[in-house]
Amino acid sequence: MKSNGSLVKPAASFDEPVEMLKACHERIAAQCLTLERLAAYLPLHGADTQAQQAASAVMRYFDVAGPHHHADEEHDLFPMLIEAGQRLGSPVAERIASLSSEHRSLEAAWAQLRVVLADIAQGKASSPETVRVDDFVGAYRAHIVLEESQILPFAEASLSEEQLARLSAAMVARRTHTPR
Template sequence: MKSDSLLIKPAPSFDEPVEMLKACHERIAAQCATLEKLAAHLPSHGANTQAQQAARNIMRYFDIAAPHHHADEEQDLFPVLMEISQRQCSPVGARIASLLDEHRSLEASWAQLRIVLADIAKGKTRLLEPVRVADFIGAYRSHIALEESQIFPFAEACLDRLQLARLSAAMVARRTITPR
């Protein structure tokens, strides 16, 4: 066993907003894996306690954290990158436009899956359509791959400390609960 395999990579903080967005991708991938396992679990076990909890966990993530992640990108990261892309005549701007379309498609797919997951969370025996699950997971995987291979490296190369600080502050504010 390698000695470095015992080292645990520290979680990124909001002081590293691009790293934080990458960490969100890891959590999205984990929830997609849970969704895949749940779809395989249901035919044999139905909406048992384990399935209900998995459905609740998936819904919590995609109802709360995933919309924050999309907003981080759409409202704060992408507009700055599009501006830089135009100045540099970079193709990143066109890729960002397609990512925005993908966000809408992912959200629509989620809305359909959520209906079934809500029933499962209540203990109703429902099956998740394998094609719908596979399409959702595949779309997220390719979406994440594009962001991590092209958009995030562009951001890391182009954003200055002030822009990163603004992105970080916006991400924190989005997740801060303000008393009424």
């Protein structure tokens, strides 16, 4: 399918859970870009309406979708890959342990950034430390590169259709809100 002379990528669906994880990475990267732009914008414009909206959008993403993404990996994908790695004699378990540790570091960095973003979202004149934003964004980008270059290709090559279906079902269930 073409649009304006370029190929249009179809939206990922939970029917293809590895593609959905890649799409989540794209959204994380987009939020990181927004965070960088916000850090550059604030010193010039302060916590105006545009800054407040950007801070709120980044917070919404990393407060909800970010934890879901980490849970998709840690509770569902990673255990399957560790099992496959043992079966195939792959050192993937070592990489997964490192990635899980990175998740904790990213979550801790997010908790610190979120405090500043909450002030910005409320219109309080505040600005995240550039180094803190750069560290968070850089860590997330490196994390995504590792997952996409090593972990997700291993998942595509080693997981069965049944395992992919279980992964998909868990991802959908995690995002399904049941009324109380």
